[in-house]
Amino acid sequence: MKLLRIAPMAILACALALTACANTIRGVGKDVKSTARAVKDTVN
Secondary structure, eight states: OHHHHHHHHHHHHHHHHHHHHHHHHHHHHHHHHHHHHHHHHHHO
């Protein structure tokens, strides 16, 4: 019985953690892209 209560909460916590990681990775990708663009503009 106790496992039936804990399992959904654990799944929800994992889903939230993975969502946060995905958002962070997207943000890093945007930062890298804008940095590359700035370097390219400076060189030109």
